[in-house]
Amino acid sequence: MKGVFFLLEVSGLSFHYQPHVPVLTNLTFSVLDGEIVGLLGKNGVGKTTALKLILGLLPLEKGSVCLGNYSLDLHPMQYKKQINYVSDSHDIYNNLTGKEYLNFIADMYEVPSETRSKIYTPLIEAFQVEKYLNSPIKKLSHGTKQKIAVIASLVNDPLLWVLDEPMTGLDVESVQVLKELIQSRAAHGKSVLFSSHILEICENLCDKIVIMQAGTLQKTIELRDNPSYISLEDIYLEVVNDVPMDKGFSIKQNNP
Ligand SMILES: Nc1ncnc2c1ncn2[C@@H]1O[C@H](COP(=O)(O)OP(=O)(O)OP(=O)(O)O)[C@@H](O)[C@H]1O
CATH class of the missing domain: 3.40.50.300 (P-loop containing nucleotide triphosphate hydrolases)
Structure with missing residues (x-):
């Protein structure tokens, strides 16, 4: 609940x-x-x-x-x-491989090897990153680093x-x-x-x-x-720009 x-x-x-x-x-x-x-x-x-x-x-x-x-x-x-975290930058672990990084995070949270593999295996499959896990993180694309960081961040549930x-x-x-x-x-x-x-x-x-x-x-x-006819964009623009809701809507309409 x-x-x-x-x-x-x-x-x-x-x-x-x-x-x-x-x-x-x-x-x-x-x-x-x-x-x-x-x-x-x-x-x-x-x-x-x-x-x-x-x-x-x-x-x-x-x-x-x-x-x-x-x-x-x-x-x-x-x-x-x-708690666990996916940062917006992944550069500090550049010299580890993906697999070493996953194990490092699991070690930090003291997750036993059987449990970590139960958590990691379906996530590795879902994000299709198996083939990148033996490469140093510095050689991976931003998106692949991000996927590995997401996987690691769930090891302690x-x-x-x-x-x-x-x-x-x-x-x-x-x-x-x-x-x-x-x-x-x-x-x-x-x-x-x-x-x-x-x-x-x-x-x-x-x-x-x-x-x-x-x-x-x-x-x-x-x-x-929130009534569904007011979009989050309209509410957001009103809050951060102090633009009334109808004005925010007209800005959107004028800039397709
Ligand atoms: N290490 C740092 N040293 C000095 N100033 C910093 C440092 N990190 C962030 N700042 C400053 O703190 C303020 C808030 O930065 P922060 O990264 O928290 O904003 P943000 O809302 O996450 O921004 P964005 O949406 O661009 O990611 C900014 O003015 C930024 O320049």
């Missing part, structure tokens, strides 16, 4: 890379169990930064992040065991699967596989949080949309409550 309790609770996150240049300011939102949440916002608004903070890849400056009963600050190991612009660079068949994976995980009570600029995909997949503006939450939209 979907949406019984808060799985991820992000409260009051603030962050800056450089002194006096805030990137996030008091960002607050939540993800329920079994919920698919899309994180939207203009380039540079802080989506990747927010995801990295949630993953514990950047130090928490202000605010808190909890996953189930575990706080990232107080129980980092228990917290991190329940995470309660929360976090993906940063996961569809970028994937071919049509792989986007389909990824969409089905996201839906199937949610159907089994697991949650998914992903950033994207592709509104059609968000509209089709997500239960909830979180729109960021100037490093903070601008609007949360429950798509189940």
